Amino acid sequence: MFSNGQLVFAIAFFIIFIFIIFLSYKKDLKELKGSYKGIRWIIIGFLCFVGLLVFLKRLSVT
Numbered sequence: 001m002f003s004n005g006q007l008v009f010a011i012a013f014f015i016i017f018i019f020i021i022f023l024s025y026k027k028d029l030k031e032l033k034g035s036y037k038g039i040r041w042i043i044i045g046f047l048c049f050v051g052l053l054v055f056l057k058r059l060s061v062t
Contacts, residue, residue, distance in 0.1 A: 001061075 002010075025039070
């Protein structure tokens with residue numbers, strides 16, 4: 001399916017991407033305090049959706 005190098009790259013990319021998004025969010029939050037109401041639920045929903053996709057993919061492989 002994927003080589004070890006591809007999996008390591010994908011995991012590292014995902015972690016770094018989320019970290020950068022988090023830092024950008026924290027920086028913008030100071031400037032736009034009221035604009036991001038409810039964004040936590042969007043992020044949680046997105047992460048749950050991605051987790052569900054990974055779970056279903058692993059379920060279909062075995």
